[in-house]
Amino acid sequence: MNNLLEFFSFTNPTVRTVVLGTVLIAVCSSIVGTYTYLRKRSLVGDVVAHAIFPGICLGFVLSGSKNPIFLMLGAIAAGWIALVLMDAIVAKTKLKTDTAQAFILTFFFGLGTVFLAYIQKSGSAAQTGLHDFLLGKAANITQFDLAVFGVISLLLILLVLTYYKVFKLISFNEDYAASLGYNVKFYRFLLTTMTVVAVAVGIQAVGVVLMSALLITPAATARLWTHKLQHLMLIAGIFGALSGIFGAYVSYAAVNMPTGPWFVVFLTFFALLSIFIAPKNGILSKLKQKRINANKINRENVLKTFYNLMEHGAEQINTQLILEKRSFVPRVLEATLHKLKHQGLVQRKGNIYSLTEEGMVEAKRVVRLHRLWELYLTKRMNYKEDHIHGLAESMEHIITPEIEKDLLKELDYPTQDPHQSKIPY
Amino acid sequence: MISLEAHNLTVAYDKVPVLWDIDFELPTGKIIGIIGPNGSGKTTLLKTIMGLIKPASGYVKVFEQDLDEVRQRVAYVPQRESVDWDFPASVQDVVEMGRYRKNSLFRRLTQTDKEIVANAIEKVKLTAFKDRQISQLSGGQQQRVFIARALAQGADIFFMDEPFVGVDATTETAILDLLTTMRDEGKTVVIVHHDLQTVSGYFDHLVLLNTRVIACGPTAEVLTQENLSNAYGGQLTLLSKIQSIIKEKEFPIREKGFEKR
Ligand SMILES: Nc1ncnc2c1ncn2[C@@H]1O[C@H](COP(=O)(O)OP(=O)(O)OP(=O)(O)O)[C@@H](O)[C@H]1O
Ligand SMILES: [Mg+2]
Numbered sequence: 209m210n211n212l213l214e215f216f217s218f219t220n221p222t223v224r225t226v227v228l229g230t231v232l233i234a235v236c237s238s239i240v241g242t243y244t245y246l247r248k249r250s251l252v253g254d255v256v257a258h259a260i261f262p263g264i265c266l267g268f269v270l271s272g273s274k275n276p277i278f279l280m281l282g283a284i285a286a287g288w289i290a291l292v293l294m295d296a297i298v299a300k301t302k303l304k305t306d307t308a309q310a311f312i313l314t315f316f317f318g319l320g321t322v323f324l325a326y327i328q329k330s331g332s333a334a335q336t337g338l339h340d341f342l343l344g345k346a347a348n349i350t351q352f353d354l355a356v357f358g359v360i361s362l363l364l365i366l367l368v369l370t371y372y373k374v375f376k377l378i379s380f381n382e383d384y385a386a387s388l389g390y391n392v393k394f395y396r397f398l399l400t401t402m403t404v405v406a407v408a409v410g411i412q413a414v415g416v417v418l419m420s421a422l423l424i425t426p427a428a429t430a431r432l433w434t435h436k437l438q439h440l441m442l443i444a445g446i447f448g449a450l451s452g453i454f455g456a457y458v459s460y461a462a463v464n465m466p467t468g469p470w471f472v473v474f475l476t477f478f479a480l481l482s483i484f485i486a487p488k489n490g491i492l493s494k495l496k497q498k499r500i501n502a503n504k505i506n507r508e509n510v511l512k513t514f515y516n517l518m519e520h521g522a523e524q525i526n527t528q529l530i531l532e533k534r535s536f537v538p539r540v541l542e543a544t545l546h547k548l549k550h551q552g553l554v555q556r557k558g559n560i561y562s563l564t565e566e567g568m569v570e571a572k573r574v575v576r577l578h579r580l581w582e583l584y585l586t587k588r589m590n591y592k593e594d595h596i597h598g599l600a601e602s603m604e605h606i607i608t609p610e611i612e613k614d615l616l617k618e619l620d621y622p623t624q625d626p627h628q629s630k631i632p633y
Numbered sequence: 634m635i636s637l638e639a640h641n642l643t644v645a646y647d648k649v650p651v652l653w654d655i656d657f658e659l660p661t662g663k664i665i666g667i668i669g670p671n672g673s674g675k676t677t678l679l680k681t682i683m684g685l686i687k688p689a690s691g692y693v694k695v696f697e698q699d700l701d702e703v704r705q706r707v708a709y710v711p712q713r714e715s716v717d718w719d720f721p722a723s724v725q726d727v728v729e730m731g732r733y734r735k736n737s738l739f740r741r742l743t744q745t746d747k748e749i750v751a752n753a754i755e756k757v758k759l760t761a762f763k764d765r766q767i768s769q770l771s772g773g774q775q776q777r778v779f780i781a782r783a784l785a786q787g788a789d790i791f792f793m794d795e796p797f798v799g800v801d802a803t804t805e806t807a808i809l810d811l812l813t814t815m816r817d818e819g820k821t822v823v824i825v826h827h828d829l830q831t832v833s834g835y836f837d838h839l840v841l842l843n844t845r846v847i848a849c850g851p852t853a854e855v856l857t858q859e860n861l862s863n864a865y866g867g868q869l870t871l872l873s874k875i876q877s878i879i880k881e882k883e884f885p886i887r888e889k890g891f892e893k894r
Contacts, residue, residue, distance in 0.1 A: 246720065370739070377730055381716045384782075387683045387709035389701065389735045435766040437721045 211461040226460060229349040229357060230452040230467075233413045234422065236361035238448030239368050240406040241423035242430075242441050243399055246379040250424045251309050252291070252400075256407045257419035258313045259290030261320030264341055264411075265327060274337065276356045276412075283408035290316055291400060317416070344415030344468035346452075347459040357409050364402055364409075368441070375399065376437055413452065414468035422448065425475040432486040451475045505605050506544045509534065511553065511571040512578070512604075514563050515632070526559045572632040578604040579625035580615050586626045587619065593626050634696075636661040636790050636821040637682065641691035644674070644681050650844070651677045654691070657840055657849040664816050665823045666832055666852075669842035670865050675825045676712070678842065679794050683709045695790065708788035710779045712795055718775055719768045727767060727778050728754055731785030753784040756811060772799035780808065790821040797826065809835060832856065 218224050244253050260283040267282025268274060290312050297308040324339060340348055349357075368375065377385045378395050386392045407419055414422050430443035455471035484491050513534045517525055527541060536544075545561060548554040553567035563571055581600040585591040591599070607615070623631055637659040644652040651674045659665055667675050680686045682693050684700050695703050708731075731753065732746040742750075754763050757777035762770065767778060776796055783791055797805050812822050816837075826832065832839065832852070839855040841847040847864040848855040 248717070373733060376722070376726075377733060380720045380722060380727070380730075381711065383680070383683075383685055383711050383715060384709060384730070386685050387704075387707070387711075388733060388786075389704045391735075431721065435721050435723070435768075437726075440721050 212457075215457050215460055223460060225351055225354050226346055226349050226456050227453055229354040230346045230413050230456040231449045232358050232361040233409050234426075234448035234452030234471075235445045236364045237406050237410040237419075237422045238426035238444040239441050240364055240402050242427040242437075242444050243368070243375055243379055244403050245424050245427035245431075247399070249403070250420065251306070253403060253407060253423040254420035255290060255294065255309050255313045256287045256404050257411060257416045257423075258320075259316035260284075260287045260404075260408055260411060261341065261416045262286055262316055262323050263320075265320055265323035265338065268338060269323070269327060276353050280356070280360075280405075280408050283411070284404055286316065287404035287408060288401075291404070320416075340415070340466070341411055342415050342417055343466035344411065344413050344418070344471065345459060346413045346456045346467040347463075349412060353412065357412060360405060360409050364406055367398075367402060371395070371398070372438075413455065414471045415466065418468040418472045421472045421475055422451075425472075425479055426451075429475070429479040429482050432482045432489045447475065447478045451478065501605075503544075503547070506536075506540060507548060507553075508570075508574045508605055510536070510541065510544050510548060511563070511567060512574045514554075514561075514567070515571040515575050518563075519629075524560050525562060527561075530561075574604050576632055577607045577612060579629060579631045580612070580619065580622070581607065582625050582627070583619055583622055583631075584615060596626065634661045635659065636696060637823070638694045638697070639678075639682075639691065640694070642681065642693060643689045643691055644677055644686060645689045646677075650689070652681070652688075652842075653844050655842075655846045657846050659821070659823065659840070659849075660838060661821050662816060662819050663821060663837040664812055664835065665821070665838040665840065666836035667823065667825045667840045667842055668827065668829065668832060668864075669847075671827075673843040673864070675827075675842055676794055679709075679792050679823075679825055682792060683707075705786075706789040708783035708786040708791045710783045710791065710793035710796060713772065713776050713779060713799065718770070722767055723764050724754065724759055724767060724770070724778050724781075725750065725763045728763075728781045728785050731782040749787065750785050753781040756784055757781045758807065773801055773804035776800055777804070777808070780811070789819075790823065791815070792823045794825045795827065796824060797828065797831075829861075 214220060215223055218227065241253065244250060263282035263284070263286025264279050265282075266286070267279045270282070271278035294305075294308045294312045297303055297311065298305050303311070327338060337345070337348060374385070374390060374395055377388075377390070378392060378399070382392050382396075385395075403423070407423065410422050411419050426444035426447040427440065429447055430440045433443050434440050451471050451474035454474045455467045458465055458470040459467040482490065485493070487493055510530065513530050514525060517529060517533055522529060527538070527545070530536070530541060531538065545554060545556075548567065549556055552564055553570055554561055555564050578600045581603045582596045585596045585599060586593060625631055635658050639655055639657050642652055642655045643650055655678075667678060669675055677686065681688055682695070682700075693700065695707055700707065728750050729742060729746075732742055732750060734740065751760075751763075754760055757780055759774060759777055759781060762774065767775065770778065776799070780793070780796065783793075796808060800808065812824075815822060824836070826835070833856060836852050838850065839852050840849045841855050841860055841864045843864045848857075848860040
């Protein structure tokens with residue numbers, strides 16, 4: 209508990225460094241990753257992340273230090289070589305992209321593991337911590353790391369914002385961008401380089417094994433929340449940042465705990481949460497919509513029953529009479545009547561219910577839609593008269609005023625439905 | 634005036650020529666169809682004209698200039714299936730792309746741009762849908778979004794790849810009306826098309842393609858039995874279908890003795 213307080217008060221300078229570093233890295237990966245995701249290069253992110261590992265080891269061997277600048281250079285070089293090799297394999301052999309990706313990923317990662325084993329055997333003092341690149345250890349971020357990664361991350365974010373329009377255009381429709389004269393090759397190169405750099409930075413926090421999650425999951429999650437690209441980037445950044453803070457906390461509180469897995473746990477948590485509660489696409493809002501629809505259907509059916517009863521001369525309408533005319537669950541009928549009364553569509557005197565003026569208009573509308581649709585089905589779609597009632601039963605709740613207008617025009621304002629009942633206006 | 638000239642144009646994939654030393658010229662202010670059997674190189678030709686594929690030899694000139702000189706006057710409507718419509722963008726967003734200019738990365742859209750965009754959306758009758766997410770459009774509406782984007786460019790010549798695929802008859806007529814209006818305003822519209830039935834009704838001018846240019850000229854002159862059998866040659870069942878179409882629609886046949894044979 210102490211830990212929690214100390215961490216989230218951000219008074220400790222080490223904590224501040226770690227949190228700031230992780231958040232910057234996470235936001236940068238999430239935003240750059242948005243384009244990786246939109247350009248359907250999700251697996252490429254994974255390949256690059258794994259391919260970077262031997263580059264880091266080599267950077268360490270050649271420089272003899274864990275200076276992040278050398279490690280970054282090694283990482284970026286390895287990432288690029290991997291991508292070039294991958295493209296060459298696809299271009300020169302009959303292998304498909306996914307095969308080439310699997311091949312490059314495993315080959316480079318294997319190579320990295322061999323390098324690491326070799327370095328560990330040689331027992332160099334500074335090597336402790338190199339394996340943190342496998343699963344990430346945010347707590348190890350130093351002031352100097354923060355400066356380097358912070359600057360790089362900010363730069364990448366700035367680049368995305370600067371080229372926002374072009375990246376959007378290229379991600380949506382490369383051919384069209386080229387037809388406008390944009391240098392598509394250059395921008396493709398730029399985006400790929402940015403992905404490689406973002407991955408090289410991101411593995412500080414999550415490690416190579418789980419890096420692609422940091423690149424892709426925030427954008428994929430954010431996609432559930434919005435249809436707008438700007439918002440997509442923003443929301444992805446927020447999910448990334450939040451996961452980063454929690455991941456950093458775990459890394460800070462539990463000394464030997466790698467950050468990457470926890471990072472991914474939190475990202476996945478947000479993804480699952482979004483699947484449930486996201487607007488429109490979320491499961492909850494779908495359920496809610498379903499309930500709203502069900503209520504609407506009930507209300508309209510009750511109103512229609514009133515109209516039908518009155519059409520047949522009934523004057524004193526009570527629940528008994530309604531239930532005789534049409535089957536409702538009695539409890540649901542009570543609730544619906546209550547709601548209708550509340551909306552001022554129905555009034556009640558003792559046990560007797562009647563439609564208000566507004567209620568009458570609404571009831572007529574429902575009956576009208578039903579009968580119009582029946583007429584449409586027989587006249588325009590050649591349905592037999594005994595087939596149409598069920599179909600119209602559901603359509604009456606769906607038809608919008610615009611469609612009604614079209615229907616009326618198409619049928620030339622009819623007065624009788626196929627069963628010779630009057631169409632009320 | 635000549636709107637497009639292809640000279641000694643050869644295009645190859647992996648050294649296999651798909652367009653073989655072709656030459657043709659297209660007039661200005663006409664609706665022009667590029668037709669030919671599947672795999673005859675129609676899409677390839679369009680992409681080469683737009684500079685998306687480098688030819689192995691030869692060149693293309695638009696309005697007697699290199700494409701790069703006249704980009705502003707040229708609009709491209711790619712095949713609808715060539716993009717992922719699940720992309721997070723609205724109709725408005727996509728049509729605005731027609732106002733992007735490569736040399737002004739940071740320029741924001743001006744009031745004039747916005748009016749042009751609104752106008753283009755209006756012309757394809759999508760104003761009611763302008764804020765709609767593009768994945769929630771029907772195929773025909775998506776096609777119209779692409780056309781609106783090209784319109785927003787304010788170009789003089791339009792290259793469209795199969796704009797009538799997956800479009801219902803009403804929309805097809807609406808698009809055609811729009812194209813006709815554009816032609817009457819002096820624009821040139823070049824369309825890759827595969828439905829032979831509608832060719833004579835739609836186009837003023839035709840390029841009949843099959844790796845080579847079989848024929849190029851006014852529609853009535855190009856649509857002869859001989860040309861069609863050259864383009865679609867070998868495919869006898871198809872050919873007989875076309876022949877029946879020719880009879881049905883009473884295409885003018887060049888050879889006078891045709892009836893007697
Ligand atoms: N990227 C490519 N690489 C190799 N060959 C290709 C490529 N694209 C097209 N081809 C080949 O080039 C030929 C012409 O293709 P193209 O797409 O231009 O034909 P098309 O006339 O548009 O056909 P369709 O009517 O089916 O659209 C075909 O034989 C095709 O197999
Ligand atoms: Mg094609």
